[in-house]
Amino acid sequence: MKTDNRKQQTAKEISSSPFSARRSEDQSEAEKGADEKIRWAGLLGESIQIIAPALVLALFVHFFLAQATVVYGQSMEPNLVQSQRLVVDKISYRFHPPQRGDIVVLDLPDMDEMLVKRVVGLPGERVAVQNGVVYIDGNKLPELFPHDLTAYNMSETTLPPLHYFVLGDNRGNSNDSRAFGSVQRDEIVGRVWLRYWPLRQFGFF
Numbered sequence: 001m002k003t004d005n006r007k008q009q010t011a012k013e014i015s016s017s018p019f020s021a022r023r024s025e026d027q028s029e030a031e032k033g034a035d036e037k038i039r040w041a042g043l044l045g046e047s048i049q050i051i052a053p054a055l056v057l058a059l060f061v062h063f064f065l066a067q068a069t070v071v072y073g074q075s076m077e078p079n080l081v082q083s084q085r086l087v088v089d090k091i092s093y094r095f096h097p098p099q100r101g102d103i104v105v106l107d108l109p110d111m112d113e114m115l116v117k118r119v120v121g122l123p124g125e126r127v128a129v130q131n132g133v134v135y136i137d138g139n140k141l142p143e144l145f146p147h148d149l150t151a152y153n154m155s156e157t158t159l160p161p162l163h164y165f166v167l168g169d170n171r172g173n174s175n176d177s178r179a180f181g182s183v184q185r186d187e188i189v190g191r192v193w194l195r196y197w198p199l200r201q202f203g204f205f
Contacts, residue, residue: 067190069105069114075168075175076103076116078146085197086116090190097122097185098164101145103192103205106166106183114189117176121165128156129178132171148172157182164188 071084080086080103088105098104098119106115121127126137132149134141135156150172159165163182168174177183192205 069116071116072113074173075170076118077170077173079103079169080116080192080195084195084201086192087194087196088190089193092191093185093188098188098191104166105189105192106187107189108180108183108187110180115175116192117166117168117174119164120167120177121159121182123159123161123163125165126156126158127154127165129154134167145169152178154178 067088067090069086069088071080071082071086074082086105100119100122102119104117104119106117108115120134120141121136128135128138130153131151134143147169148171152171157165159182162185164185165177165182167176167178194205195201195203
């Protein structure tokens with residue numbers, strides 16, 4: 001009986017020793033830390049599952065379908081003005097060529113920034129300008145949109161295949177095909193489709 005009492009007393013002393021309590025606390029902290037790591041790993045995994053597809057989709061849209069751009073300068077006034085935000089449609093021209101009157105974004109090799117201009121002349125056409133008036137194949141071009149009529153002249157030029165003649169609407173203050181010549185089809189990024197900022201000027205083209 002004395003031996004049993006001694007064993008029980010020793011067991012009580014061990015279980016109540018500060019070292020044993022510290023070991024239990026350390027085990028509890030380790031378990032909490034492991035649970036926390038598992039929880040964060042789960043959150044990270046869920047975040048990756050959400051963000052990665054969204055990023056892939058955004059890149060796909062940017063490179064193949066549409067992209068946002070900003071208007072710089074005054075060359076397209078009064079129809080587009082400085083700092084307006086636009087969405088460029090990059091897919092339409094995969095199904096049909098650019099049309100006369102389209103407002104397009106250009107990425108020219110000698111330019112640091114992309115340009116926004118309007119398509120005026122199409123491949124194979126003869127383009128000339130007399131006193132600010134555009135002539136296509138000898139006929140006056142009707143331009144049913146606000147644009148500058150500053151008097152200037154340009155001798156007739158014939159556009160090669162897959163080349164387009166582009167002008168800014170503010171023709172007295174525009175760097176366009178009068179200066180750098182016609183643009184190739186693959187230099188046209190896409191067609192301006194939507195103006196989304198400022199919101200009060202929201203609209204489609």
